[in-house]
Amino acid sequence: MRQDEAQGAATTFADFVAGTVWEDVTAQDHEAKRSILNFFATALGSSRDPAVAVALKTLLPFSGAATSAIIGRPERLDAMGAAFVNAISANLLDFDDTHLDTIIHPAAPVAAPVLALAQARGFSGQAVLTAFILGVEVECRVGNAVSPGHYARGWHITSTCGVFGAAAACAKLLGLSVQQISNAIGIAASQSAGVVENLPSAAKNVSVGNAARNGLFAALLASNGYSASPKAIEGPLGWARAMGDAPDLAKLTDGLGKSWEIAKNTYKPYPAGIVFHAVIDACFKLRAQLDGRIDYIASISVRGSALLLARGDRPVRNERDARVSIHHCVACALLLGAAGVTEFSETTVSRPDIISLRRKVKAVLDASLPDGAARVTIHLASGETFDEIVMAAKGSLEDPLTDRDIEAKLRECARLGGTDWDIERVIDRVWNLDTLADVSGLMGTHG
Template identity: 35%
Template sequence: MTETLAQRIGAFVAGFGPAALTAEEAHLARRALLDTIACALGGLREATTQKALRYARATSGPGAAHVWGFNDRLGLEQAAFVNGVAGHVLDYDDVTTPLRGHPSVAMLPALCALAEAEGKGMQALAAAYVVGFEVMGRLGETIGDEHYARGWHATASIGTLGATAACANLLGLAAEQTVNAIGLAVAQAAGSRENFGTDAKSFQAAHANRAALQCVLLAREGFDASPAALDGARGYLTLYGKGEDPAQGFAGLGETPRLLLRAGLEVKKYPMCYATHRTLDGLLDLKAETGIGLADVAAVEVEGSNRAFTPLLHDRPQTGLAGKFSLQYAVAAALADGGVGLPAFEDAAVQRPAIQAFLPMVTKREGSGALNPRYAEITVRLKDGRSLHRRVEALRGGPSLPLTDAELAAKLGDCLAHAGSTAAAGMIAAAILDPADRPVAEVIRLLAPLRAAAE
């Protein structure tokens, strides 16, 4: 009998453990956790998070996992859900090119909740993260570009499967149980890009975590699913893809160098959709070099690689959430403010008359050819008749120009300040990045002093 794709993934998931980790993978996983927690703590006061928290408290009794920054615990699924909403609401969390989405927020809230409940350590969490990244990234490489272009929110629609694989690894499920968990994940994988700029985008990322926990816990109880749920005639690849053959995408599954090292993470410097980030890097460099401001500019034209601007749905945003998915707003805010930070996404900031008047002055177009390698070609036309140009390929915060550990700790500090907290960012960052295999619960407890500020 031919091995199905789910069975192949199940064997990989069940056979991978902390001993297989390289030191670089373990450190990258800890960096991903630091970035995800930073974004979630920064998002605690957002209205979207507060709505999710009220819902979770109303539907969950005391449980085994913390909402990050709070002393009280909820059930695993509800705690992971709230942390997923908080971690994604600022749109400040990391991305990776193969997925065309956000890998860490799709699985780390679930992994942390499970690690707390099961008494797991940081090395086990790091190994599970590598497993989840490998699975969701390879699915992304197989179907991701067309899948995303058709309107799927890959963070959720693909990320749910990777998160399930990660949680199955952390829970120590056998290969057959993992196959069943993957089949159950197929039953829940969804998410639409039409929801970008609304509360539902964060819901979709959070649901990937909640669904993954449900899948693995049911599989542990003996719930079964079709072993052909991924590549069967009526399976995931048929329904969510366009007939792509997974053989190439999953060749050498789990072999070194694994996808986390090959593809890497793009850690955001700006709290908005990463499709704007090359433009922002180039535009802010031009502003720093020339001193230009919003009043000096007649028009800005931006060209990007084919489908590079697909997530940018809002040309005339009126809210902070919509502004996160607007190239026009990114350009206007950068020129007006000299940077694009968390305060730029208050509704009042987006609604400034000078900003709204400038939005039609920004145009975007996509080139022909492949999506990768990505680029942004920026032309700034000044009112005095001059034109400024900049082309950006390498992304700051990306694998070729990564943020330092100190810059990551500084990002945590900014997020804490946004949440109104005076907690010590350096202490939290050091604990997360420490290579010692301390219990995950011990790290999460360090966040509890944020409670008063968040509430």
């Protein structure tokens, strides 16, 4: 038996987290900043959304010392409350970063508690970046070990695995011992929840908020002496078996500290489920070929993997449905030539011409296509056929967003969110996060 199996995955992770210093993660620094910049973009875009307002209204009367900022807004909450609200806003638009191997959105459940805690306690940018990189590593490795069966069973993997990343990151920031970090990860296992059935509703975002808050709570409990099983993840009655299948232990810990999951992170150009991006890209290409003949379309078929159909072959009743709808993505891309936040808003969702075009779309299973690919075929009333296949969508590892693309995304999200935060200051301070003695200067950039 390998040593890491004998001592438990939580302890192996804890050894790694406790022993890693800034100099060990500097090669991942730039990707971490890209992820955090994207985190601010998505949180700013949602800062005035009713779901954020309701969460804030609910928590404000119960908040402790108001130490931590709500991104894009003037209000503050205690660190756990701010972690909850900021994770919600970062995940709300389905526009956040994506670890493609697991479909985890790494930043929301980890960046939110790390930044809230760092602001409350006055931690440096280097400490934040180190903790964030380590938290992403833990959450994605746990996700790797249970994918794809865990998600297929209905568990919302960003929430269920994000809590482990949040716990590890906050424990690192607090300077906990190996035993305490192991305990924090084990405590997180008892706070993991979130179901795919809730994806078309704001309840999805509650579980992401809970992942952030519960991870911070786990670290704080561990700092004060709470204990947990070192095999809370992989034990016979542990998290993995309770919520799916036996984990692949090699994927939990092999190569720990040598290969980095954050290097596999991707960033969305469209505020929709990642599996729909190839559909949108194919439709943009087809729109150029149609030369304005949208009214002559008789039918549209979209071929893709079982995952694409399972996530997106659904009726569209509201803007949340639209963000996970094959039919709506096709209609927007073809009719409007755009797929931004506005195109997935309630106003666009209810447009008669969009509804009419959605009805012409049929989703078809094509097992030969991998997840993330799509083939779109348009049949005109004249009998003409147009066909496009996209294997690697814009924003994928093969065709990634540039730093300037992510900056532009942040500016546009901030404009749509109606914030008064100084956006150029946010951008500058994220890129220079490792030089900040205290992250409060980043988290207080409004007015």
